[in-house]
Amino acid sequence: ARVDAGAYDFRRIVIGSSPTVGPGTLLLGAEVKGYDGPWDKPQDLEKVSGIGRYTWSMSSGHAFSILGMAYDNRWQSSDQIPSRAVASGQVSRFGQVDPTLGGSSSRYSLSGEWRRAQRTSFTRVRLYGVAYELDLVSNFTYFAADSVDGDQIEQVDKRSVVGLELSHRTQVGAHAVTGGLESRGDFIRDVGLHNTRQRARVSTVREDQVTELSLGGYLSADSRWNPMLRTEVGLRADVYSFDVDARTLPINSGTTSDAIVSPKLSVVVGPWQRMELYANAGLGFHSNDARGTTIVVDPTTGDAAQRVDPLVRSRGAELGLRASPVDGLRSTV
Numbered sequence: 001a002r003v004d005a006g007a008y009d010f011r012r013i014v015i016g017s018s019p020t021v022g023p024g025t026l027l028l029g030a031e032v033k034g035y036d037g038p039w040d041k042p043q044d045l046e047k048v049s050g051i052g053r054y055t056w057s058m059s060s061g062h063a064f065s066i067l068g069m070a071y072d073n074r075w076q077s078s079d080q081i082p083s084r085a086v087a088s089g090q091v092s093r094f095g096q097v098d099p100t101l102g103g104s105s106s107r108y109s110l111s112g113e114w115r116r117a118q119r120t121s122f123t124r125v126r127l128y129g130v131a132y133e134l135d136l137v138s139n140f141t142y143f144a145a146d147s148v149d150g151d152q153i154e155q156v157d158k159r160s161v162v163g164l165e166l167s168h169r170t171q172v173g174a175h176a177v178t179g180g181l182e183s184r185g186d187f188i189r190d191v192g193l194h195n196t197r198q199r200a201r202v203s204t205v206r207e208d209q210v211t212e213l214s215l216g217g218y219l220s221a222d223s224r225w226n227p228m229l230r231t232e233v234g235l236r237a238d239v240y241s242f243d244v245d246a247r248t249l250p251i252n253s254g255t256t257s258d259a260i261v262s263p264k265l266s267v268v269v270g271p272w273q274r275m276e277l278y279a280n281a282g283l284g285f286h287s288n289d290a291r292g293t294t295i296v297v298d299p300t301t302g303d304a305a306q307r308v309d310p311l312v313r314s315r316g317a318e319l320g321l322r323a324s325p326v327d328g329l330r331s332t333v
Helices: 083-087 290-294
Strands: 002-006 010-017 024-035 045-057 062-076 102-117 121-138 153-172 175-197 200-226 229-246 254-272 275-287 311-323
Touching: 153 200, 200 290, 229 275, 229 290, 254 290, 254 311
Parallel strands: none
Antiparallel strands: 002 010, 010 024, 024 045, 045 062, 062 102, 102 121, 121 153, 153 175, 175 200, 200 229, 229 254, 254 275, 275 311
């Protein structure tokens, strides 16, 4: 157990324990934290988080764990302020132009994992579920767009997530072969953008329900061809599906899907004189906001909107040198 206190009303209590319970180990931990900061309007941060995990192993190589985590946080924001307002004395360095900013966020998750380690293989299965919420009030331009109610906005995200991860690694001679599957579903019951004044909603820019589903599979081979040469070749394939229900503008509703394949390659030469050279290259991707893949009309201007690709290709490469000239020192260039 630990208790901390400090300036600007900083306070923190942490407690944890890890006893042996039955055939396994139980980890329990919790934290309560508060902080106001040096701001003219106190930050009034109130954070509570906790963790619980039970892990047990068997002589046959099987291991199990159940993990639960919880997090809740609320705060008043100390956002950016114009330097000219500080220079003129309108506000102090720690003041605010809009004192009604802030937010809240929470995340609760539960996961279970099974692992099996054998002499030449390792298998892992993981299931998880997450409940997440965010409510964030910001004001970036004050009265630039709306001279009456101001430019304050509220962003909302409320979702449930479920996922599955499978992986298996086996040694075949000089080659370590790994294969896996990953699946995830995001069920977003409310994702929205609202115009607000002093945290009260004035109008809604857009409000949607979204379902995002993904399935990915990969296969890689890590091969040691001789004492001086090692390679890793990998291939990953992903499929995504988006379903958007636009409540404010039904014309922006729709479904879309996309798939992409991403090869990878790594080559390592060495070591010699406690150094090795490496080169990595591969293709990757990022997924765009689901709402942008079905949009027809810009909800702010009413103009026709340009849709985005669901999955966008990225390319990367790296060349480097790793060295350990003396014990205890490892450098990468």
